[in-house]
Each structure stands twice: as C-alpha cells, then as structure tokens.
C-alpha cells in the first residue's frame with residue numbers, strides 16, 4: 551500500500567461518504583459502550599452519518615484511560631511493524647480531517663526523544679533504523695544535541711546524545727476533544743447516558759434486540775464495545791493483558807518553556823497553548839505499591855501525591871531549566887488497555903454477528919482513523935483491508 555493510496559482513502563473518508571447511509575437500511579439502533587476517546591469518536595462518526603446511536607458509560611465520558619492519558623498523537627518510533635506504523639501515520643491524517651469538523655485543540659509541533667541508558671538507546675536505534683527503512687513514509691530524523699537545543703532552548707540535552715526528532719507528532723487536549731465530540735453527537739441527534747453500565751445482551755433467534763443496563767433495558771440492534779481496560783469482561787474473552795498504570799501531572803498555566811513534545815529520561819512532557827504542562831512518567835509503579843493499585847484507582851492518596859509530584863519534578867529538573875516555581879494543578883493515575891500482542895483489536899466478534907469491539911493502546915493516537923473505519927464497516931457491512939491485521943479473530 552502506497553502513501554498516496556492511504557491519502558486517497560482518507561480523502562474518500564473525508565468526503566462525507568457515510569452521510570445518509572442509514573436512510574437506505576432498516577433502522578439500526580447502535581449502542582456504543584464506553585465513552586473514552588475511542589467510543590466517543592466512533593459515536594460521533596455514526597451520529598454524523600444519521601444513525602440512531604446511543605453512547606453509554608458506566609462512569610462519565612473520559613473517566614478512564616482517555617482522561618488520564620499523556621495525549622501524545624504519535625506515529626513514528628517505536629511503532630513497528632510497518633502496517634501498524636502506517637496505520638498510525640493515517641491516524642495523524644485522520645485527525646487533520648476531523649479537526650475541520652470539530653474544534654480540537656491539537657498542537658502539531660513534533661517530538662524530541664533521547665535516552666541516557668546506553669542499552670535502551672542502542673535497542674531503540676535498532677528499531678529506529680528499521681523504521682527509517684520505511685523512508686519517506688515516516689518523517690523521523692536523528693539530530694544532535696546542538697540542533698535540538700536550538701529547537702528547545704529550555705532543555706538540556708545530554709552532551710553527545712542522538713535525539714530522535716519525530717516531526718509529525720502532536721499533542722491533543724483529550725478532555726476538551728471528548729467534550730466537543732459529545733456536543734456534536736447530541737447535535738446530530740445521538741443519545742448519551744451516564745452513569746449507565748452495560749450488563750448483558752438480549753438475543754432472540756440469533757439477533758440482538760436489546761441490552762440490560764444499570765438504567766434498565768435499552769433497545770439495540772448492534773453493539774460496539776469500546777470499554778478500554780474492561781474489554782475482556784465485556785466480550786468474555788481475553789484480548790488484553792493486565793493494564794499498567796501511569797501517572798500524569800498537569801500544571802497550572804505556566805510561562806511558555808517548550809514548543810515540542812519532549813521525551814526525556816524518565817519523564818515526558820508537553821505544553822499546551824493555554825500554558826498547561828503535562829508530565830508523564832516512564833518508570834511505572836514500584837512493586838511496593840502493588841496492593842494499593844490492585845483495584846486500579848484513578849486517584850492517589852494525599853501522602854503519595856506529594857511524593858509522586860516531588861519525584862517527577864525532580865527528574866524533570868535534571869533536564870529542564872526554569873521550572874522551579876511551577877505549580878501542579880492535577881495528578882492522576884491512568885491504566886493502559888494493552889492488547890495481548892500490542893496491536894489494536896478491532897472488528898466483529900466471531901459467532902456474535904451483531905457485536906463489534908474496538909480496543910487498543912495508543913487509543914489517543916488512533917481514535918480518529920479507527921472511528922472512520924469502524925463507522926464504515928458497521929454501516930456499510932464492508933470489511934476494510936486496513937484493519938485485516940488487527941482483527942479479534944487472532945485471539946478469540
């Protein structure tokens with residue numbers, strides 16, 4: 551598949567090809583379970599096509615991984631193999647299309663990444679070389695610390711470090727995106743209910759006709775599960791491994807210090823146009839916190855909050871100048887939905903012809919392209935070859 555073919559597909563997708571699709575078919579009632587970025591974007595595409603769509607969430611939109619994510623839209627290193635990398639590149643293009651329809655706050659300024667651990671660095675460069683073999687498809691370049699310092703003067707890059715500059719990456723304000731998309735769903739006549747938990751499907755003569763939820767019975771002729779880390783429970787199969795936690799800090803509005811996404815040793819960060827800086831940790835949870843984390847909380851007890859904030863800012867100060875007076879507004883912990891083989895899980899469930907699943911890590915990066923393709927498959931009854939490698943049938 552060539553890049554121009556991908557762009558052609560995106561242009562087709564952008565040309566409102568789905569608008570009015572529902573008019574020619576018996577009235578479908580599509581239920582989307584899960585109002586994270588994936589479910590919300592899918593429900594948006596469906597409602598825009600004029601379908602009767604109902605989006606439910608057991609807590610509230612953006613309450614799980616999406617609202618506690620680092621929100622980096624990335625397509626380059628270390629996304630391998632080629633098809634996954636290219637799918638992610640299309641994710642970027644699809645966001646550009648979506649941004650014309652919905653007011654999304656996305657900063658497209660690329661990312662800079664480097665490593666202090668020599669072993670990690672050399673492993674990363676082996677992957678990077680493979681990626682650069684994709685040549686023109688992947689806008690990634692290796693620059694030295696002097697060049698990087700010109701791009702980001704507030705950052706101290708290691709002296710002789712090689713820096714990976716991924717030019718097409720962006721950072722999105724995910725909470726704001728979810729809010730805007732939910733407004734559009736309602737505007738197009740879709741329905742959103744929360745807190746509303748999916749409990750079970752009701753099937754007669756092999757056909758889905760409703761679901762049981764915590765708010766009672768809801769009519770549905772098709773279900774799309776976009777339940778993030780709850781996907782195994784929803785589909786009663788194992789498609790995800792144990793989720794891993796990650797801590798995100800958001801600062802109060804701060805003077806502008808960086809323009810690009812900075813993926814430094816132990817910490818990654820980006821700054822939005824409103825001055826808010828996001829910090830994400832790379833190390834993961836210490837084993838001593840295992841018991842406290844067994845219920846997968848999104849909040850952190852006060853004592854640990856201070857400890858985590860101090861640790862993360864201390865690491866940040868080793869490579870960022872001028873942040874001594876920064877104030878942290880929010881600290882949260884998110885849990886990553888991690889498919890068994892790392893690749894997205896998207897498609898109809900075998901032996902359950904009315905039930906579709908869409909779950910993935912890098913759901914922020916992929917939501918726009920996934921939603922376009924899912925809406926097309928569900929509404930037109932077609933099968934997109936772009937999703938061939940990501941089908942749930944490889945696990946269930």
Ligand SMILES: Cc1cc2nc3c(=O)[nH]c(=O)nc-3n(C[C@H](O)[C@H](O)[C@H](O)COP(=O)(O)OP(=O)(O)OC[C@H]3O[C@@H](n4cnc5c(N)ncnc54)[C@H](O)[C@@H]3O)c2cc1C
Pocket residue numbers: 583584585586587588589590606607608609610611612613614615616617618619620621622623624746747748749776777778779780784795796797798830883884885886887908909910911912913914915916
């Ligand atoms: C710390 C951290 C940093 C990350 N950084 C990035 C990044 O920089 N870039 C990137 O692309 N990805 C990143 N990710 C991954 C990304 O956030 C996720 O892949 C993405 O948010 C998944 O979106 P989702 O909509 O599938 O799931 P979620 O956002 O988790 O939404 C699922 C929703 O389903 C609901 N639900 C579950 N069960 C039911 C039920 N029975 N009934 C009704 N509702 C139900 C939940 O309440 C939830 O709101 C990160 C994740 C974490 C945790």
